[in-house]
Amino acid sequence: MAPPPEDNVVVSQLKLEKLLSMKGGKGESSYVNNSQAQAQHARSMLHLLKDCLDGVQLNRQPEVPFTVADLGCSCGSNTLYIVDVIIKHIIKRYEASGFAELPEFSAFFSDLPSNDFNTLFQLLPSYGGSMEECLASDSHRSYFAAGVPGSFYRRLFPAKSIDVFYSAFSLHWLSQVPEVVVDKRSTAYNKGKIFIHGANESTANAYRKQFQADLAGFLTSRSVEMKRGGSMFLVCLGRTSPDPTDQGGAGLLFGTDFQDAWNDLVQEVIIIAYISSTISSSVYSLMHI
Ligand SMILES: C[S@@+](CC[C@H](N)C(=O)[O-])C[C@H]1O[C@@H](n2cnc3c(N)ncnc32)[C@H](O)[C@@H]1O
Structure with a gap:
């Protein structure tokens, strides 16, 4: 018999990241075609x-690239649109400040x-053209x-190498599921669920701690990588309720619907695994008759 959803497969931190x-590609369900919001x-x-x-310090040495x-x-x-906006704005600032060379x-x-x-x-446009054309x-x-x-959540760039960091709609992805949330002996155990709507306080605290640890890793890494006078612009998802276990609106959609889809997938995999193991043990029995 297939195990209950509480026994859902848990993947390690490294595997989650990998x-x-x-959704890649340019198909109907791809991110390219579903990121208008x-x-x-x-x-x-x-x-x-x-x-x-406007607060970013402009470098006076033209031989050092702006990153x-x-x-x-x-x-x-x-991302292409935003990077274009950022670079065009900085070019205008250089020009307005009368720098001889960009x-x-x-x-x-x-x-x-x-x-x-x-x-x-x-999707990248080609490099080149005059500055006016660009x-x-x-x-x-x-x-x-x-x-x-x-x-x-870790180092990505050499120290003091980046002028502007931008990150949007990404920091709500935790690096891992907090371990206590999947530990059946813990009060924070979330009964195999992948969302916290309606969960208890311990579960909410476990997710909060994970977010705090992740954000600290993010900020520490960027603090090393950013050039002096650089800036960072972060866009994060939030919720209107102060209660962390109230995911409300879109959170509910991304929580409960994904939970149902996840359970279906897990059951499907478990059933397929069960059928194939039954078939192979039947074949094994037949071979030994
Ligand atoms: C909703 S998309 C946002 C994409 C883009 N910033 C935009 O505004 O359309 C979130 C992205 O964050 C990435 N992401 C999640 N966790 C990450 C991590 N730990 N390090 C780097 N990227 C991560 C995901 O792979 C995904 O591509």
Whole structure:
């Protein structure tokens, strides 16, 4: 008989990072074609982003490149749009400040190794054109591009190498499921669920601690990597209720519906595994008659 959902498979921290990703490619259900909501929210915050960029210290040595990194860039066009906005804004600042020579620009697109970087790179406009052409059109880019695979909860770049960090709609992804949440002996045990809506206080605290530890890892790493005078712009998901176990609205959708889908998948895998083990033991018995 298939085991109950409480016995769902738990993957280790490393495996989670290697397994999870947005849906790659350019198909109907891909992230490329299903990230308009994030695009819309990011566009509504452009004035805040530009305020933040106005505070970035401009480098007076043109031989040192100006570097931008998008952490949790995924594979859609949102990251390309934002990086373009950032670099064009900085170019305008350089020009307005009367610098004789502009630096070169580098953009680092960073995400977990399982991200579909191939699709992202196919969407990149080509490099080159005059500065005027780059400023006027989206078919050219005025920066060198590189992908950086890895978790943003650890170091990704050399010390003091990045001028602007941007990260949107990504920091709510924890690095791992807190261990106590899957420990049946713990008061924080969440009965095999993958969301905390309606969970007890211990479960909520376990998730809070994980978030705090993850965010500390993120900020510590960035503090080493950021150049003096650099800036960071973070967009994080929040909830309207102060109660951490009230996921409300979209949280409920992403919680309960995913829970049902997850349970179905787990049951399917368990049943398939059960059927194949029954078949192989029957074959084994037949071979030994
Ligand atoms: C909802 S997407 C957001 C993509 C993009 N920033 C946007 O605004 O459309 C969240 C991204 O965060 C990435 N992510 C999650 N945890 C991460 C981690 N620890 N390190 C790096 N990227 C991570 C996911 O792989 C995913 O591509």
